Amino acid sequence: MSILETIKSRFRPVLSELAPRTSSALLEMIRPAQESRFGDFQANFAMPLAKQLGANVGARELATNILNRVKLDDFCEVPEVAGPGFINLRIRDDWLIESLNKAVADPRCGVQATESPRTYVVDYSSPNVAKPMHVGHIRTTVIGDALDHVLRFLGHRVISDNHLGDWGTQFGMIIYGYKHFVDRAAYVEHPVQELGRLYRLVNKLVGYFDARQQLPELRGQVQQREALLSRSQALPESDKKRSAELQRSQRQLKEAQDALQETEARVRELESEPKTAALLAAHPRIADDVLRETALLHGGDAENLRLWHEFLPNCRDEIQRVYRRLNVRFDFEYGESFYHDQLSVVVDRCLQSGIARESNGAICIFLDGFETPMIVRKSDGAFLYATTDLATIEFRARTWNPDVILYVVDHRQSEHFEKLFAAARQLGYHRIDFRHIKFGTILDDQGKPFRTRSGDTVGLEGLLDQAVQKAHEVICRLDDEKRNGRELSEEQRARIAEIIGIGAIKYGDQSQNRESDYKYSLEKMVALDGNTITYLQYSHARVGGIFRKAEVDRAGIRTSPGSIQFALPADRALAMILAQFHQALLDVIVDYRPNLLTTYLYDLAKAFHVFFENCPVRDAETEALRTSRLKLCDLTARIIEIGLSLLGIPVVERM
RNA sequence: GCGCCCAUAGCUCAGCUGGAUAGAGCAACGGAUUUCUAAUCCGUAGGUCGCAGGUUCGAAUCCUGCUGGGCGUGCCA
Numbered sequence: 042m043s044i045l046e047t048i049k050s051r052f053r054p055v056l057s058e059l060a061p062r063t064s065s066a067l068l069e070m071i072r073p074a075q076e077s078r079f080g081d082f083q084a085n086f087a088m089p090l091a092k093q094l095g096a097n098v099g100a101r102e103l104a105t106n107i108l109n110r111v112k113l114d115d116f117c118e119v120p121e122v123a124g125p126g127f128i129n130l131r132i133r134d135d136w137l138i139e140s141l142n143k144a145v146a147d148p149r150c151g152v153q154a155t156e157s158p159r160t161y162v163v164d165y166s167s168p169n170v171a172k173p174m175h176v177g178h179i180r181t182t183v184i185g186d187a188l189d190h191v192l193r194f195l196g197h198r199v200i201s202d203n204h205l206g207d208w209g210t211q212f213g214m215i216i217y218g219y220k221h222f223v224d225r226a227a228y229v230e231h232p233v234q235e236l237g238r239l240y241r242l243v244n245k246l247v248g249y250f251d252a253r254q255q256l257p258e259l260r261g262q263v264q265q266r267e268a269l270l271s272r273s274q275a276l277p278e279s280d281k282k283r284s285a286e287l288q289r290s291q292r293q294l295k296e297a298q299d300a301l302q303e304t305e306a307r308v309r310e311l312e313s314e315p316k317t318a319a320l321l322a323a324h325p326r327i328a329d330d331v332l333r334e335t336a337l338l339h340g341g342d343a344e345n346l347r348l349w350h351e352f353l354p355n356c357r358d359e360i361q362r363v364y365r366r367l368n369v370r371f372d373f374e375y376g377e378s379f380y381h382d383q384l385s386v387v388v389d390r391c392l393q394s395g396i397a398r399e400s401n402g403a404i405c406i407f408l409d410g411f412e413t414p415m416i417v418r419k420s421d422g423a424f425l426y427a428t429t430d431l432a433t434i435e436f437r438a439r440t441w442n443p444d445v446i447l448y449v450v451d452h453r454q455s456e457h458f459e460k461l462f463a464a465a466r467q468l469g470y471h472r473i474d475f476r477h478i479k480f481g482t483i484l485d486d487q488g489k490p491f492r493t494r495s496g497d498t499v500g501l502e503g504l505l506d507q508a509v510q511k512a513h514e515v516i517c518r519l520d521d522e523k524r525n526g527r528e529l530s531e532e533q534r535a536r537i538a539e540i541i542g543i544g545a546i547k548y549g550d551q552s553q554n555r556e557s558d559y560k561y562s563l564e565k566m567v568a569l570d571g572n573t574i575t576y577l578q579y580s581h582a583r584v585g586g587i588f589r590k591a592e593v594d595r596a597g598i599r600t601s602p603g604s605i606q607f608a609l610p611a612d613r614a615l616a617m618i619l620a621q622f623h624q625a626l627l628d629v630i631v632d633y634r635p636n637l638l639t640t641y642l643y644d645l646a647k648a649f650h651v652f653f654e655n656c657p658v659r660d661a662e663t664e665a666l667r668t669s670r671l672k673l674c675d676l677t678a679r680i681i682e683i684g685l686s687l688l689g690i691p692v693v694e695r696m
Numbered sequence: 697g698c699g700c701c702c703a704u705a706g707c708u709c710a711g712c713u714g715g716a717u718a719g720a721g722c723a724a725c726g727g728a729u730u731u732c733u734a735a736u737c738c739g740u741a742g743g744u745c746g747c748a749g750g751u752u753c754g755a756a757u758c759c760u761g762c763u764g765g766g767c768g769u770g771c772c773a
Contacts, residue, residue, distance in 0.1 A: 075716075413770050455767090
């Protein structure tokens with residue numbers, strides 16, 4: 042049990058007796074101390090509880106009373122009541138030492154598996170297999186993978202399921218492209234590249250017609266905003282809001298003009314390329330034809346189905362290549378196509394149970410609190426992703442009987458998931474705890490969604506390459522600057538750069554609060570200081586250096602006799618953090634926030650560096666102290682290693 | 697129009713269901729090195745937590761209004 046859980050378990054009986062209804066909330070008010078002068082932990086429940094119990098109960102008095110009834114002296118120093126009624130707790134050194142001795146000897150560093158495992162389905166990544174993966178897939182993949190690992194490590198049953206987009210319009214595009222533009226030789230030689238080329242080509246042509254169709258609307262918007270601007274200008278000078286209105290109208294007009302210009306430029310650019318222009322002239326109805334190919338595929342057309350079966354394995358291989366590089370694995374990859382024959386069944390079930398009805402030709406589920414319905418069948422008879430999502434819930438419930446389903450998806454889909462979960466509950470899935478694990482957008486340094494200069498999304502692999510290259514530069518520079526000359530071979534440098542580069546992207550992402558947007562900065566992610574992967578890796582590698590210099594076997598030290606001991610404050614400070622690894626992982630899964638793990642690891646690395654400065658290990662004053670410090674070092678490195686592995690990042694032994 | 701989210705140091709961000717004097721990192725300035733890898737550590741400076749009210753022993757956190765921004769909004773995913 043974590044230290045915090047131990048403390049809570051002691052207070053629980055007394056608090057449940059005093060306040061049966063609110064005791065669990067009150068227990069949550071026991072937490073690590075905010076400042077070291079307040080001890081190791083603080084309990085803040087006395088003030089609210091005093092208020093709850095009545096006007097004439099003093100919080101300090103109440104705190105003292107409670108302390109008299111709670112047994113803590115086997116692992117805490119005598120508690121203090123401070124200020125208006127804070128209870129300050131300091132863990133006894135002998136108890137802390139004992140729990141660390143156990144952690145040192147434990148392959149899991151003191152983290153026990155839960156006694157009440159739950160079954161989680163984690164739905165994340167979910168790319169369209171016909172398109173190259175892009176920057177938008179980073180967060181879902183990295184966060185989902187980390188949650189998967191943390192839950193598993195804590196002893197829960199986890200099923201990771203990659204809900205691949207393998208049945209949508211993108212395949213209509215590839216099929217259309219294949220039928221009209223395929224280069225046979227290239228296809229035979231490198232099918233994946235050729236299919237990718239076909240996808241991009243058709244997407245470009247369709248994009249042209251989309252853009253041209255948008256032009257009238259964009260022009261209308263500019264006119265509308267010009268009108269708004271002149272209306273603001275017409276406001277009397279005395280109006281307080283005039284300048285604000287004016288500014289806003291001007292900005293909005295500029296935005297509309299920019300959007301129009303961009304689109305016009307794109308249209309002109311495509312028209313000016315002779316080859317493209319010829320294709321555009323030859324395929325004027327390509328947008329509709331692509332949809333028709335898709336509809337044929339869904340309708341069971343033999344030829345399109347055959348092509349789909351031929352293309353799909355290639356597309357999936359391509360995606361798997363990226364996952365291998367990212368070191369991400371799924372238990373299952375039931376894509377959209379897997380649910381194809383269930384969609385009409387789901388719609389029928391919605392109709393029969395009365396939660397859905399026909400409206401304007403579409404089958405809709407109207408839900409309380411929502412203005413617009415969730416549409417499960419379009420008026421043309423086609424199904425939507427809401428339909429697939431319901432079919433997926435039905436399948437997962439039947440197959441795995443999960444307690445929780447996590448959807449690691451962009452926050453912009455919040456409303457969709459609120460509706461989906463509400464509909465699922467109406468269909469009878471009350472028992473499942475559905476959670477939308479939402480995350481923010483990755484922005485460029487201007488604060489705009491991260492895109493290439495030409496407005497396309499940024500490819501994921503290119504981003505990885507860039508990070509690896511940047512990491513390589515940093516590794517080489519630092520190795521060259523070493524006092525005794527370079528230590529790493531070219532192969533080592535390349536291998537380390539791959540781990541640090543990809544680790545930088547993963548760690549950089551997960552050190553952000555998942556709900557907020559963040560600015561992508563490669564410089565910051567591979568920086569050497571601050572809360573970065575390099576700082577963590579360096580801390581880990583330094584432990585290796587200590588053991589090498591001291592000529593001690595790391596595995597051997599774990600089982601060697603001798604206890605942890607605290608000679609200096611830095612010994613104890615490091616030990617205190619080491620003892621809280623379990624709690625850090627528990628905190629992560631309360632609200633599914635990996636950044637709580639990165640914060641913990643960063644705190645650990647900082648405490649280790651303070652320890653490193655102040656506490657000689659190899660030349661410790663006594664043999665016993667040397668052993669103690671070696672054990673603390675080893676445990677530090679192992680917790681960093683496990684912690685990073687839970688974030689999907691391997692460690693390097695030297696750098 | 698309606699709905700959801702956001703606003704914290706010059707910059708990038710934490711701040712865990714209300715708790716003690718709001719924290720990191722970067723950038724700035726000042727120190728520490730015959731090293732267990734200085735890729736580090738110590739220190740200084742920097743804030744009206746968007747604005748105005750309210751709730752209470754206590755508010756960055758909860759409520760209301762306002763300002764500024766993002767996103768979503770019936771047949772895309």
